[in-house]
Amino acid sequence: MSIVKLARPEIQELTPYGAAAQVTNAVRLNANEVPWTRNNDTFRRPLNRYPEVRPAELGVALAEHYGCGVENLLVTRGTSEGIDLLIRTFCREGTDSIATPSPTFSMYRHYAKVQGARLIEIPTTRDQDFATDVTALLAACDDSTRLIFLCSPNNPTGNLVPRADLIRILEARRDRSAVIVDEAYIEFSDAASTVDLLARFDNLIVLRTLSKALACAGARCGSVIADSDVINMLAAVQAPYALATPVVESVENALQSEGFQEAEKYAQEIVVERDRLMTAMQRISFVKRVWPSAANFFLIEVQDVAGLLQHCSERGILLRYFGADLVDCVRITVGSSEENNRLLGVFNENPGS
Numbered sequence: 511m512s513i514v515k516l517a518r519p520e521i522q523e524l525t526p527y528g529a530a531a532q533v534t535n536a537v538r539l540n541a542n543e544v545p546w547t548r549n550n551d552t553f554r555r556p557l558n559r560y561p562e563v564r565p566a567e568l569g570v571a572l573a574e575h576y577g578c579g580v581e582n583l584l585v586t587r588g589t590s591e592g593i594d595l596l597i598r599t600f601c602r603e604g605t606d607s608i609a610t611p612s613p614t615f616s617m618y619r620h621y622a623k624v625q626g627a628r629l630i631e632i633p634t635t636r637d638q639d640f641a642t643d644v645t646a647l648l649a650a651c652d653d654s655t656r657l658i659f660l661c662s663p664n665n666p667t668g669n670l671v672p673r674a675d676l677i678r679i680l681e682a683r684r685d686r687s688a689v690i691v692d693e694a695y696i697e698f699s700d701a702a703s704t705v706d707l708l709a710r711f712d713n714l715i716v717l718r719t720l721s722k723a724l725a726c727a728g729a730r731c732g733s734v735i736a737d738s739d740v741i742n743m744l745a746a747v748q749a750p751y752a753l754a755t756p757v758v759e760s761v762e763n764a765l766q767s768e769g770f771q772e773a774e775k776y777a778q779e780i781v782v783e784r785d786r787l788m789t790a791m792q793r794i795s796f797v798k799r800v801w802p803s804a805a806n807f808f809l810i811e812v813q814d815v816a817g818l819l820q821h822c823s824e825r826g827i828l829l830r831y832f833g834a835d836l837v838d839c840v841r842i843t844v845g846s847s848e849e850n851n852r853l854l855g856v857f858n859e860n861p862g863s
Contacts, residue, residue, distance in 0.1 A: 512712060512739055513688045513712060516600055516686075516687070517599050517600050518600065521599050521746075524743075524746045525746065526746040527746075529560075529750050538559065541559075541560055554759055555755050555758075555759065560751050561755045561758060562751075564584075564752075565585055565753050565758045568731075568753070568761060568765075571762065575765065576735060577703070577705050578705050578708065581738040581741065582736060583735050584734045584736075584741050585732075585733055585752075586734055587752055588719060588721060588732045589692060589694055589718070589719045589721075591748075591752070592717050592732055592733070593617050593690075593692075593717070594621045594624070595747055596715065596734070596744070597624075597625045598621075598625055598747060599743060599744060600656040600657055601622070601626075601656050601657065602627075603625060605654060606627055606628070606655075606656045607628035607629065607655050607656065608622050608629060608656065608658070609630040609631075609632065609655050609658045609659070610630070611633075611642045611643075611647065611660070612631035612634065612835070613835040613836055614664055615659075615664075615692065627656075628654065630650050630651065632646050632650055634667075636799070639667075639669055639802060640669050640801070642660070642675060647679065648678075648679065648682050648683070651683065653686070655683075655687050656687060656688065657687060658683065658687050658688070658689045658690065659690050660692065662691055662701070662704075663698070663803070663804040663805040665805065665807075666830065667801060668801060668805045669803075670699060671691070676704060676707075680707070680713060680714055681711075688715050688736075689711075689715065690717060693716060694717065694718070694721065694722055695722055695804070697723035698722070698777055698781055698784070698804060698805050699804035699805065701804065703716065703718075704716055708736070714736070716735040717734060717735075718735065719731070719732040720761060720764065722806060724773050726760070729761050730757065777806075779847075780806045780844050783845075783847060783850055784806065784808060787808070787842065787850055787853070787854070788800050791808075791810055794858065795860065796814065797810050797811070797812055798810075798812060798813060798838075807841050807842060807843045807844060809839055810839065812840065813838075815831060815839070815840060818840065821856070825856050827852065827856055
């Protein structure tokens with residue numbers, strides 16, 4: 511059974527918005543656009559015209575980059591929109607549920623609450639380096655579980671979901687749940703993308719983003735990669751003209767071959783800096799634990815988290831604290847070499863002893 515059948519019945523019957531036709535070199539009198547352009551309009555596609563309902567050239571470029579068919583990819587406003595679209599598409603308010611290990615990316619929880627979907631969280635433990643207990647996850651799922659979210663590398667803990675564990679989940683929930691693998695940080699790891707598994711599992715959905723390794727966080731450009739029937743259904747839910755012309759053109763520029771070469775170089779530098787920082791942290795007296803990471807950040811446990819956060823803030827350095835989800839822990843994003851040296855200098859002032 512296609513996982514399209516798991517979607518909300520009204521979404522399965524939804525007809526995409528009928529946007530005005532866009533024909534090159536035609537006189538466009540069908541979309542209530544104005545015929546003049548602004549003096550400072552320097553874009554290849556003039557701003558007085560609506561962008562494409564779905565940006566075709568950008569979709570082709572991203573599909574080539576991620577190794578999937580263009581029919582298997584939907585361009586979104588970051589992965590956050592992809593998460594929102596998936597939960598709104600598959601989950602009925604007060605009836606359906608999503609499952610995810612915890613702690614993980616908070617937007618899964620956020621959009622579940624927005625949609626009124628029940629949230630099933632499977633705790634992970636520090637002593638196991640936050641590894642997902644697959645047996646517990648599968649046992650927690652029931653007939654209402656439409657979506658399973660797996661962030662790999664996981665934010666904020668930095669650990670990967672082993673491919674064998676993912677395959678076990680996909681097989682166990684093959685016609686009962688869509689399994690979403692959020693690969694926002696995959697470029698900073700040694701792991702391969704799971705996109706190749708789409709040929710075996712039509713219940714697999716992969717999220718990718720240009721925000722991290724491609725340094726395009728401000729452009730808000732992500733991708734949902736899935737079976738073509740799922741992509742068509744999500745496209746019907748997504749707002750038309752979702753990607754603005756300046757965004758489309760800036761991302762197209764970033765996706766040139768030299769852009770990929772630059773991104774790969776900087777990603778490698780981030781990994782070197784990450785490992786340097788993590789090694790240095792292990793020598794700092796008030797740092798109790800440093801967890802392994804396959805991302806551009808890592809998690810540490812400290813003696814006095816409030817004191818450390820205040821000390822760093824007063825010196826112009828911001829770290830991330832997650833409260834009750836990770837008591838006594840902070841997440842540190844890997845910066846430039848200069849920024850990382852400044853961080854180590856502040857830490858070596860011994861604020862948390």
